[in-house]
Amino acid sequence: MEEQHNPSQRHHVVLTIIGRLALAAALGLGITGGLVWGGVVQIPRHLNPFAPLRITDEINWLTRHKLSRLERDELQCRAVLAESPLSHRPVPDRDLADGCGLSNAVEVIDASIGLSGNFTATCPLAVAWALFERNVIGQAAREYLGQDVARVLHLGTYACRNIDHRERGRRSEHATANAMDISGFVLADGKQITLRRDWNGNSRHEVFLRAVRDGACDFFDVVLSPDYNAAHHDHFHLDMGRFRACR
Numbered sequence: 078m079e080e081q082h083n084p085s086q087r088h089h090v091v092l093t094i095i096g097r098l099a100l101a102a103a104l105g106l107g108i109t110g111g112l113v114w115g116g117v118v119q120i121p122r123h124l125n126p127f128a129p130l131r132i133t134d135e136i137n138w139l140t141r142h143k144l145s146r147l148e149r150d151e152l153q154c155r156a157v158l159a160e161s162p163l164s165h166r167p168v169p170d171r172d173l174a175d176g177c178g179l180s181n182a183v184e185v186i187d188a189s190i191g192l193s194g195n196f197t198a199t200c201p202l203a204v205a206w207a208l209f210e211r212n213v214i215g216q217a218a219r220e221y222l223g224q225d226v227a228r229v230l231h232l233g234t235y236a237c238r239n240i241d242h243r244e245r246g247r248r249s250e251h252a253t254a255n256a257m258d259i260s261g262f263v264l265a266d267g268k269q270i271t272l273r274r275d276w277n278g279n280s281r282h283e284v285f286l287r288a289v290r291d292g293a294c295d296f297f298d299v300v301l302s303p304d305y306n307a308a309h310h311d312h313f314h315l316d317m318g319r320f321r322a323c324r
Contacts, residue, residue, distance in 0.1 A: 129153055132161045132207050136295070140208070144296065147201045148317065151181045154200040161207040162189045168197055176248035177237035190214055191228035191263075197235050199255045201317045205296045206257070209315075213292030214262070221285040224265045232258035232312055241308055250299070256316035262289075273311035276303045289313070294323035 122128040123135045130143035147154035158165065164187040171178035181200045185192070190210045198206065210229075218226045235254040239246045250256035261271035275282040290313060293300045298321055301314040305324040 130157050130204070132157065132204070132211060136208070136212055141295070144201065144205060144208070147204055151200065154181065154204060157204050158183065158200055158207070161204065162211075163203060163207050164188070165203060173253065175237075177252040179235070179254055182254050188229075190226050193228060193230045194233075196231060196233060196257065197254045198257065199253065199317065202234070202255055202257065202297075202315075205315075205317055208296045209293055213289060213295070217285055217288040217292060218262070218264065221281055221288060222264060226262045227265050227267075228263040229259060230261040230263065230269075230271070232260050234258075250316035250318040255318060256299075256314060259313040259315065260311055271311070272303055272313065276310075291323075298322075300324070 121135075122131075123137060124139065126139055126142065128143075130140070130147065134140070147157060163185050165183040165185045168179055168182040168184050170180050170182070173180060179197070179199075182197055183200060183203055184195055184197050185203055185206070186195050188207070188210055214226050214229070218224060234251065234257045236249070236251040238249055238252060240249045251258075260273070261269060261275075263269050270282045270285065272286060276286055277283060287302075290300060290302045293313065293315055297315040298318050299314065299316045300323045301309045302324060303310045305314075
């Protein structure tokens with residue numbers, strides 16, 4: 078889960094990094110990954126804002142910034158995804174003329190945590206999922222339930238429709254496979270936890286689900302839970318859209 082920093086700590090770290098990078102530039106030193114060559118300045122790659130994202134990097138306040146860059150850089154996104162544990166294959170682009178279609182998408186076939194089925198997703202959404210399962214789902218299950226999650230139950234990604242299935246209005250992020258809906262989890266012992274039944278049910282299951290929701294907000298732009306409205310009473314909506322919300 079993302080490391081928390083108060084504003085003064087974050088400001089201090091930012092100034093330190095900028096100062097060291099400025100010194101390196103003034104001395105004509107090169108920056109590669111997490112190191113500044115020349116023996117003068119050394120910055121861990123996970124704290125280097127110029128270093129590309131890696132799924133295995135330590136999570137911190139720069140992670141979201143690096144993740145957002147992938148939405149504008151298709152080649153870098155594919156490179157990050159290639160090093161992730163997700164088994165995937167590219168999906169051909171589809172015309173986006175009516176607000177529905179695919180661009181820079183992949184079909185996710187398997188992941189570190191099992192899936193109830195394959196899903197199609199934009200590359201940034203797939204990368205966010207890889208970070209989410211690595212840093213949130215398993216950790217929350219072990220902390221609150223004392224076991225691993227064997228499988229994630231999802232309701233799919235791509236659907237050519239407007240928000241909340243309205244006849245008129247803005248297209249949903251699902252219309253471009255830039256959103257995913259999660260309905261529950263199957264634990265290692267075979268027990269199933271669902272949002273429909275457990276969001277306000279068994280205390281341990283409820284705490285686990287809320288921890289997963291909160292952790293998702295570190296990686297996805299929009300996270301909507303049953304607390305948001307009745308339309309989301311049985312699932313988490315996760316997307317990499319233009320807005321920012323954690324409800």
